[in-house]
Amino acid sequence: MIKFFLRNARRNKLYYAINLIGLVLGTTSTIFIFLYLQSELTYDNHYTDSDRIYRVALNRVYPNNEVGWASIPAPVGPAIASHFPEVDEATRFADGDLEVVIGQERFVEEKGLYADPNFFKVFDCQVISGAIETSLSQPRQVVLTEKLARKYFNSTEVVGQQVIIRDSIIYQISAVIKNLSDNSHFEADLILPMQDSREPRYRNEWGTAFFYFTYLKLHEGTDLVQFELKMRQFLLQQMAMNTSGMDFEKWLEEGNSYDYFLQPLTDIHLTSNLRWEFMPNGNKSNVQLFLAVGIFILIISCINYVNLSTAKAGKRMKELGLKKIMGATRIELTKQLLSESVAVTFLSAVLALILSFQLLPFFNELSGKAWTVDVLLAPSFLAIFFAFAVTLGLMAGIYPALKLSGVYPTEIISSNSKSSTESAQERWVRNILVGLQFGVSLVVIVATLVVIKQNKYLKSVDLGYDKENLLIIDNADELGDRDEIFRNELVKSPHVLQGTSASSVPGFVNGATTYTTTENEGSPVNVSFFFTKDEHCVDIYDLSLIAGRNYRKSDFTDTARYVLINEEAMRQFGWVSADQAVNSFIKNTVRTAQLKVIGVVRDFHIHSLHEPIRPLVISNGMRFSQKIVFKVKESQTQTAVQEMQNLWNEFLPAKTVSYSFLDSNLEKLYESEANAQELFSIFTLLAIFLAGFGMYGLSAYLTGLKRKEVAIRKTLGASEWWILKYFTFKQLSVIGFAVLIGLPLAYYLSNEWLNNFAYRIEIGFSLLIISVGSIVAVGLVSIGWYSIRAALENPVNMLRE
Numbered sequence: 001m002i003k004f005f006l007r008n009a010r011r012n013k014l015y016y017a018i019n020l021i022g023l024v025l026g027t028t029s030t031i032f033i034f035l036y037l038q039s040e041l042t043y044d045n046h047y048t049d050s051d052r053i054y055r056v057a058l059n060r061v062y063p064n065n066e067v068g069w070a071s072i073p074a075p076v077g078p079a080i081a082s083h084f085p086e087v088d089e090a091t092r093f094a095d096g097d098l099e100v101v102i103g104q105e106r107f108v109e110e111k112g113l114y115a116d117p118n119f120f121k122v123f124d125c126q127v128i129s130g131a132i133e134t135s136l137s138q139p140r141q142v143v144l145t146e147k148l149a150r151k152y153f154n155s156t157e158v159v160g161q162q163v164i165i166r167d168s169i170i171y172q173i174s175a176v177i178k179n180l181s182d183n184s185h186f187e188a189d190l191i192l193p194m195q196d197s198r199e200p201r202y203r204n205e206w207g208t209a210f211f212y213f214t215y216l217k218l219h220e221g222t223d224l225v226q227f228e229l230k231m232r233q234f235l236l237q238q239m240a241m242n243t244s245g246m247d248f249e250k251w252l253e254e255g256n257s258y259d260y261f262l263q264p265l266t267d268i269h270l271t272s273n274l275r276w277e278f279m280p281n282g283n284k285s286n287v288q289l290f291l292a293v294g295i296f297i298l299i300i301s302c303i304n305y306v307n308l309s310t311a312k313a314g315k316r317m318k319e320l321g322l323k324k325i326m327g328a329t330r331i332e333l334t335k336q337l338l339s340e341s342v343a344v345t346f347l348s349a350v351l352a353l354i355l356s357f358q359l360l361p362f363f364n365e366l367s368g369k370a371w372t373v374d375v376l377l378a379p380s381f382l383a384i385f386f387a388f389a390v391t392l393g394l395m396a397g398i399y400p401a402l403k404l405s406g407v408y409p410t411e412i413i414s415s416n417s418k419s420s421t422e423s424a425q426e427r428w429v430r431n432i433l434v435g436l437q438f439g440v441s442l443v444v445i446v447a448t449l450v451v452i453k454q455n456k457y458l459k460s461v462d463l464g465y466d467k468e469n470l471l472i473i474d475n476a477d478e479l480g481d482r483d484e485i486f487r488n489e490l491v492k493s494p495h496v497l498q499g500t501s502a503s504s505v506p507g508f509v510n511g512a513t514t515y516t517t518t519e520n521e522g523s524p525v526n527v528s529f530f531f532t533k534d535e536h537c538v539d540i541y542d543l544s545l546i547a548g549r550n551y552r553k554s555d556f557t558d559t560a561r562y563v564l565i566n567e568e569a570m571r572q573f574g575w576v577s578a579d580q581a582v583n584s585f586i587k588n589t590v591r592t593a594q595l596k597v598i599g600v601v602r603d604f605h606i607h608s609l610h611e612p613i614r615p616l617v618i619s620n621g622m623r624f625s626q627k628i629v630f631k632v633k634e635s636q637t638q639t640a641v642q643e644m645q646n647l648w649n650e651f652l653p654a655k656t657v658s659y660s661f662l663d664s665n666l667e668k669l670y671e672s673e674a675n676a677q678e679l680f681s682i683f684t685l686l687a688i689f690l691a692g693f694g695m696y697g698l699s700a701y702l703t704g705l706k707r708k709e710v711a712i713r714k715t716l717g718a719s720e721w722w723i724l725k726y727f728t729f730k731q732l733s734v735i736g737f738a739v740l741i742g743l744p745l746a747y748y749l750s751n752e753w754l755n756n757f758a759y760r761i762e763i764g765f766s767l768l769i770i771s772v773g774s775i776v777a778v779g780l781v782s783i784g785w786y787s788i789r790a791a792l793e794n795p796v797n798m799l800r801e
Contacts, residue, residue, distance in 0.1 A: 023348035026301030031356045033294035040287045043183050043269035048124050054262040056214040062526030063255035068274035074202040077214040089217040091116045101164035102152045108656045111189040114197035130159040130175025136193045141174040143191040149176045185268045186278040206239045285753045286676045293683050296440040300690045302396040303437040334401045341397025349389035366678045435734045439742030441691040445771045446746035448684040451677045457761050464604025466542035470662040476625040483625035495636035500540045501533035501625035507666050509606040518585040525572045527615040531622035547578030548599030561595040567603045569615035608669040612758040695782035727787040735779045
């Protein structure tokens with residue numbers, strides 16, 4: 001069997017080369033798409049009993065809208081655990097940057113957690129050393145990952161050693177664990193006891209301080225629907241009992257509520273997009289698109305194989321006919337042909353695996369993953385992969401095998417052999433397969449152009465504020481009451497234009513509360529808000545003031561409260577114009593203090609473009625800065641950063657400054673879309689290449705099949721242009737069929753993906769025309785070479801063959 005395969009491969013080098021190259025590239029892309037999908041679809045699966053673990057999230061209902069929160073108040077978890085026997089474990093954690101001092105070295109670790117003592121009973125991990133069960137039971141203990149243990153001590157045998165964390169507090173290392181899996185919706189390099197955090201001060205805060213990620217491990221067999229209903233009612237009762245200073249029943253009647261719900265642990269990464277997620281989650285639509293692209297590329301590769309196998313049938317008819325005369329049965333011939341097909345796919349699988357080893361670092365960079373070669377050499381992966389290769393060989397080879405093995409020996413050996421012609425049925429099947437191939441390619445092209453155009457829109461859309469050259473000090477709260485002195489000192493630098501202090505920055509405004517106007521207290525409006533500590537906020541972001549005035553310096557020494565609002569807030573408060581809003585008053589629904597509206601700013605995007613613009617209130621009244629933002633000269637950013645660090649060291653030599661740039665932070669909001677664009681672009685080029693490559697091989701055969709016919713037509717007077725049209729128009733009709741089946745599907749899938757964005761492009765006619773034009777161009781180029789060659793060749797040479 002191997003002998004027959006090698007002999008046929010030598011005789012038909014072009015045919016086997018095209019098949020092999022197509023299958024290798026298709027299989028390689030399938031490997032990487034499989035790795036990506038496996039990673040995205042198995043987040044948090046590695047935790048024991050992951051199917052019984054749920055995150056408690058909050059849907060905060062307001063009279064005019066709803067806001068979902070991933071982190072919730074501190075008392076919720078313990079209250080659920082103490083009341084419901086269905087809960088095996090309830091644990092919480094809160095994230096935070098932590099400064100660690102080892103000897104004379106300082107490190108700012110961004111992946112720090114404060115966790116309850118039973119954290120590891122819910123999120124189990126591999127322990128290297130220490131007693132994990134009691135590792136968080138006492139204050140001033142710390143659990144390190146292997147990465148940090150080696151970073152600090154170059155060893156993992158460090159249990160009992162001491163490190164300094166947070167304001168010179170000495171912590172003792174209680175355990176060292178393996179690094180947490182990359183396939184987790186949260187990250188941690190060091191874990192401290194919850195009692196060392198600010199949790200004690202918020203232990204009875206039921207309506208504020210949404211800082212705690214809360215998880216339940218439910219008893220096996222728990223009725224989730226019933227439990228969730230009981231939990232929601234219980235928590236509302238607890239809130240009513242523990243909230244003073246407000247009429248809780250009236251608050252509910254006005255349309256407010258705290259609706260707690262459960263999120264399955266393994267669904268969080270792809271389906272959750274709440275406020276204050278631990279880190280940006282994945283995109284389910286991207287995963288679905290990648291799955292579709294992977295299937296499409298495989299379809300294209302298989303169609304290439306089937307088309308070329310059936311097209312070359314004539315050259316094997318006599319061989320198979322003679323074998324039948326010699327006694328070979330149809331089953332034996334089918335086995336031989338399927339074995340050849342499996343041999344081709346198996347060889348392509350080996351070559352694809354070798355190619356994948358070389359391309360893995362490049363793919364890691366594009367996808368943001370961190371796979372190693374070990375994942376490709378895992379026995380489970382290899383078993384699935386080669387089983388898939390064999391299955392692919394059988395599926396791609398079954399039609400050609402059944403077709404070729406069904407020949408009648410007498411027809412093949414006779415002079416009336418059809419070895420050089422094609423039946424109408426064969427042409428019909430081949431045209432459908434080619435049309436399907438180009439239709440699939442069209443879907444991939446449209447999807448990729450939509451992703452590229454949407455990402456370009458996200459980068460170019462007017463956010464309503466200036467995001468460039470804004471240096472943010474993220475831990476400005478460390479400065480305490482010296483924040484204003486620090487800001488004023490740095491602004492004296494010739495490289496710094498301006499500075500402002502605030503509680504948050506555009507794109508990342510998470511504060512939310514409810515206000516009403518004093519004229520209409522029965523219509524509360526949920527608004528986002530942030531505080532500013534000076535009059536420079538509007539200027540530094542270049543916000544457009546459409547009515548009223550900006551803050552003045554005296555507004556921050558006055559006991560009165562003043563606010564700026566955006567246009568959306570103005571509309572929802574019921575004011576018909578900005579002038580009507582100015583000098584009006586609003587008040588918090590649970591407080592009596594009135595806030596005077598001094599100005600209205602044009603709407604700007606306070607969240608990502610995945611969300612619509614919400615009502616916004618910018619208020620004075622902040623005691624200490626949480627963030628300080630500096631506008632630096634465009635060509636002087638590094639100098640400004642160095643000056644800021646030097647000044648910080650003068651103010652807080654024992655602390656490390658944490659800083660970032662606003663434009664870079666905003667780019668991270670669309671990181672998954674940017675990665676998807678790059679990957680889609682590569683796979684689109686691959687799909688186009690495979691489709692064109694297959695058409696090229698098919699054209700080589702079909703023009704060869706028609707050589708004598710072409711020679712006769714040329715002898716009878718047909719021109720080169722007529723011959724060229726003869727070959728080209730037939731294939732263009734097939735491409736037209738591809739457009740009819742591919743364009744509606746491409747439009748539907750692209751629209752579904754775009755629906756994830758509150759602000760999105762429209763799939764214009766021009767984009768579809770470009771996509772169709774690309775397919776037609778690929779088809780013409782693929783057909784053109786052999787068509788032109790046949791049209792120009794001397795008919796005498798053709799007839800002599």
